Amino acid sequence: MAQQSRRPTFLWPFPALLSRSYCDQGGAHERVRPFRDVKLQWLQQLICDRDLSDSTRSVALYIITTHLNGHTEKAWPFNQTIADATGKSVKTIQRTVGELVTSGWFEVQRRK
Template sequence: MKNLRPFKEIQLQWLRLLVLDTDLSARAVQFATYLAVCRYNDKKGKAWPSHARVCQDFGLASEKTIQRLIKELDGKWFDIKCGNGLNHPTEYVPTKATHLAAQELREKEEAEKPDNIVRLSNAKGGHSCPKARTNLSSEPGQKCPPKKEKEKTKEKGACAPDLPNDWQTGDQRRDTLRAECPVRTLMHIALDETAKIEGWNLWLAQNGFPPLEELPVEERDGTRPGFLMPRRWVPSEPEDQDKVRRYLAWAMRLASDAA
C-alpha cells in the first residue's frame, strides 16, 4: 500500500468526497466535518472530543444523537474506538480507504495543474518582462489600473470510495452484475465484532434472510475475515432497511449466477 500523506495535506479533498456521500444524513456530514476540521490533531492522527464537548458544541440535550451518528460514520469515514468515560474518550481516526481516496484525488489535481515553469529569453538571462512605468497625474492619490476578473473554473466532480477493485473478475456478465450493485460503498464487519454480527443476524432472521455466515457477502480483501454490508450497524430508517434488502437480493443473485 502506498505511503499516506499527513491528513492535513489532503483534508480539503477528504471533505469534498464526504459531502458527495449521499448515503449519509446531513447531521452525519456536519459531525464528520466537525471532527476533521475542528477536533482533528494531525500529530496524533485522530480526534477525541468527549461526548459532553460534542453536546455543548452542537447544542444537544442528549448523547443518543451522538451514538446514532457514530453508527453512521463508523467503518466508512472513521475507524471509531468507543471510550468509557472522561479518562478514555471516544477516538476517531479517518479510515485508510477515505484517506487514500482523498490523496489520489489531490495527486490527480496536482497532475492537471498548468505548467508553472518560467521561460527564459534566448538572448540573455533573466525574465522577459515589460519595463515598469509610472503614470504621473496632477490629481492626488494613487491611480491603478483595474484588476482583471479571474476566469472561473468548474470544479471537477469526485466519487466516494467505491467497491473494492478485486471484485472485478474478467467475466463480462458477472462484472456487469457487480456493477449493478445498489449500494455505492460497502463496509467491513470483522468476525470478532460479535455484537454487530449478532445484531445483524437477528435483523436478517426477522426479515426472512439467512444469517451472515450463509450469505454470499464474505470479505474479499483477505486482511481480516468478515462480511461486506452497506452498514456496520443494523439500520433503523425504513429507507436504509430497503437498501439493505436490495443489496442482499443482488448479492444472492450474483452468487446464483456464478454457481
C-alpha cells in the same frame, strides 16, 4: 451526571483514501502530499456522500475540523462536547458516529 468517561478515540478514518491518494505517483519518486491536502480531499468527499444524513455530515465536519490532531491523526472529543458544540443530543451524536463507522468514514476505538 454526563457520561464524560466514555471518550472514544476517532482515528484518521480513511485508509482507502490514504492508500489511493496520500502519495502522488511521480516518476521514480513519490511526493508525499501535505496532511492538510489529504484532509481537504477527504472533507470534500464526505460532503458529497448522499448516503449520509445532514446531521451525520455536520458531526463529522465538526470532529475533523475542530478535534483532529494533525500529528497523531486522531481525535478524542467527548460525546457531550460534540453535542454541546453542534446543538444535538448525546444520543444523536452516538447514532451519527455509528453511521460514520458503518459507512467506513470513521474508525473508533473505545478507551478501556
